[in-house]
Amino acid sequence: MDPVIVVGAGPVGLTLALALARHSVPTVVLDEGPGKDEQRAARTVILRDDTAALMERLTGHSFGDQESGARWGGWRSLRRKQLMRELTFSDEVPAPLHVAQHVLTGALRAAIADERLVKVAVESKLDSLEQDAGGLTAHTRGPKDTWWRGSYLVGCDGPRSTVRKLLDIRFPGRTAVERHAVAALRTELPGPGEALLHRMPPWRHGGAEVTGRPLAGGVWRIDWLLPPRGELVTPDALVVRIRETLAGWCGGSTPPYELLDTGVHTVHHRLARRWRVGRAFLAGDAAHLLGALGTQGLDEGLRDADNLAWKLALAWHHGARDALLDSYQAERRAGVAARLRAADQSLPILRGGAGLRSYVPGSARGHDTLLTDGHVGRGPLGAPGSYAESPLAPAPSESEVAVATEPGAPVADVPVTAPDGSFVRLRDRLGVGQLLVVLVAPGTVVWERRHWVKAGIMPRLAAAVTALPHPAELLVAESYPGAAAHSVLLIRPDGHLVTALGGVRPAELYTAAEAAVGGAAPKRRAESPGTTEKAESTAAGSGPTTQ
Known part of the structure; x- marks a missing residue:
């Protein structure tokens, strides 16, 4: 198949290309600029715990080393001369990561430079786009006019998105x-x-x-x-x-x-009416603008890339599932819309001037709580969105059990034992296209893996995981917040919980896994030998034609 075309080489476009490469999907990034980023110390980004982990996982770069970024030690809020609120960040209350945007994009570009599946085409401005049953054709202007052939295309080209305009998608807002x-x-x-x-x-x-x-x-x-x-x-x-x-x-x-x-x-606050038209998608500022009251638009853009990457990869490797591809808009647009609503509802309260609200007891502390949530990543204004209403959510099951993470929400980053016996963080296993199955088994940490891997329920669970309709990795955790012993968690490739089951339930686990990847796999059309090699060759630069 042809590579995925990513339009725009900002943080979201580069993240998407790198994430797709981790899923073994070739991409071509169309960069309108010269391939370098302006170094502006006042242009910074704040990443919550989940998106900071995504950046460090993709780039292999630690941003909190006091040379490239800063993780805050605490948060204080004052009103006039009075201290209203004080927070200290810890493992239980993770600190946001604050980094200059050019440092972030520089780390992404450095990682892409070593990635053979990604080609960055500089000074390539998109000016036309056509879709057909087998893919897309895009034309760019620059030193050489070039035609590009792709399987899918994602517009990550900012607020004035050319992709959005070519797709004739409205972008209403304030x-x-x-x-x-x-x-x-x-x-x-x-x-x-x-x-x-x-x-x-x-x-x-x-x-x-x-x-x-x-x-x-x-x-x-x-x-x-x-x-x-x-x-x-x-x-x-x-x-x-x-x-x-x-x-x-x-x-x-x-x-x-x-x-x-x-x-x-x-x-500005804006939200595109549609995020998918056929094989073309929108992500980042091309799809939404937000940022009032401490909310972070780039944070949401990186979540767009993480959500879309594994779905495009599944379609690229195994054939398009419309339910899966449609779920990108259903999940991400709903999440951003909820945050925009929360900000728009809070703005009149926080920015509406004095009046009677100034004399209501406790109103100042309530206002401060709203603002703090937006800035530190909590509550409706700041916390990562949940996909509880996702079309990929499985039907309710009597075998479901409650854990501290609601279905659809990002999972907690707990230590786990990998199949090779090593101890890793759960987030380290995300982003490679697999589902994750986590067994909560207290006591396993004190025994060598060889003593318990073939004992108790492990053989039955391992067989159930092997039989799932999509590749999955079995991990074991000593504990998980709110989970009883022998709970089994099914987790999507982007780290959102699908379901938690009480014990080994092969049929329910299979049903939930099938729902999470958009239903039964479609039949692939026959492909000629060398299709994948040709796509990788296109990503390396031999695919486009020039005029």
């Missing part, structure tokens, strides 16, 4: 929901390593809200909430804001600082 003045600077502040949200600071030019978030190397990103319209941020005005804010946080005197970068960040 413009300029929030505006922020942004500065990146190197300095020393109280509470090193702790992020800070300050509402209604007591100095003159503090504005309604200012946020300070640490980066690697003693760098901070500071954001000031601006009025929705009107106020221009001149360089002199921004310097005044910087000096007054630093003085306010440092006891009245401005500490030495080095200004690295500045900008104005405008937040």
